[in-house]
Amino acid sequence: MPASLRKAHCHTExxxxxxxxxxxxxxxxLDPSSPYPLAPEDADTYxxxxxGGILGDDxxxxxxxxxxxxxxxxRHLGPVQMTTDTAVNVSRRVVEGKIPLDKIQFVDHPEIKLRKKETVTMPFRYIALPPKESTEVAVEGEESTKKSKKAKKPEPLLPPGMLELLKKDNDTALDLF
Structure with missing residues (x-):
């Protein structure tokens, strides 16, 4: 259990x-059909x-x-289905971190690179990682020495081991043919 979640009490009964x-x-x-978004002040009530049921079929x-x-x-966490770990993380940020839901950056249905020419599109919403430094690229035209910033797509915050699991699952799928 990560140190940040050690005080959590998880129940399966x-x-x-x-x-x-x-x-x-x-x-x-936490219900995607709720008319009310989860808010920091919900920590005072609940x-x-x-x-339950947040991650299901697509x-x-x-x-x-x-x-x-x-x-x-x-309460709801927005209009796009999340993985359970993302829903728990978002809820913790809102309730404990007092961050309003609309202030959390998300990436919906991210395309995750598994290898040089292999990707998988995940049909869920994830928390977006903070943007990395943009790479500089040469601008075409007369002033080819001029540099500009290239915008990067936000990357999803995945749970530890998820990328490796996706790669392994992809390898298994290829072995079947």
Whole structure:
């Protein structure tokens, strides 16, 4: 467990069986269908954030609907489906870091380079890494010695080991043919 998440308490048991330990009114369900975005002030109202059904099929099948029926308060993290690790990271930044959702930079459906001529497009939203220094390139024309900055696409924040897993999965897929 990363040091930044060591104080988190993760549970895998049914939320309905935890009623004596977790008051229903202190639970916020992260629901893409919620009309309300997650906000820093939600930290004052909710002690628990319920993640379930956020990462599903592409396109999503609304698995969170099963949890929605339980009557928890809801908040959303934006219009694009996220991986569960990204949803947890975004929630932590909003609730603990007090960063409004609209101030977090995202990259949607990034194309990830696996090798020189191999890429994969991920059908999810990720937190964008801070931009790297732009590379300078020569500008065409009469003043070819003039330099300009080349804009780079934002890169996604992937969990540790994800790029290696994608490469391994890609290799396995190629072995099947």
């Amino acid at each position: 049914d939320i309905l069986t935890m009623g004596d330990r977790i008051p229903h009114e202190k639970v916020c369900l 002690d628990f954030f319920l993640f 396109p999503p099948r609304d698995r969170t609907g099963e949890l929605r029926k339980l009557g928890f308060a809801t």
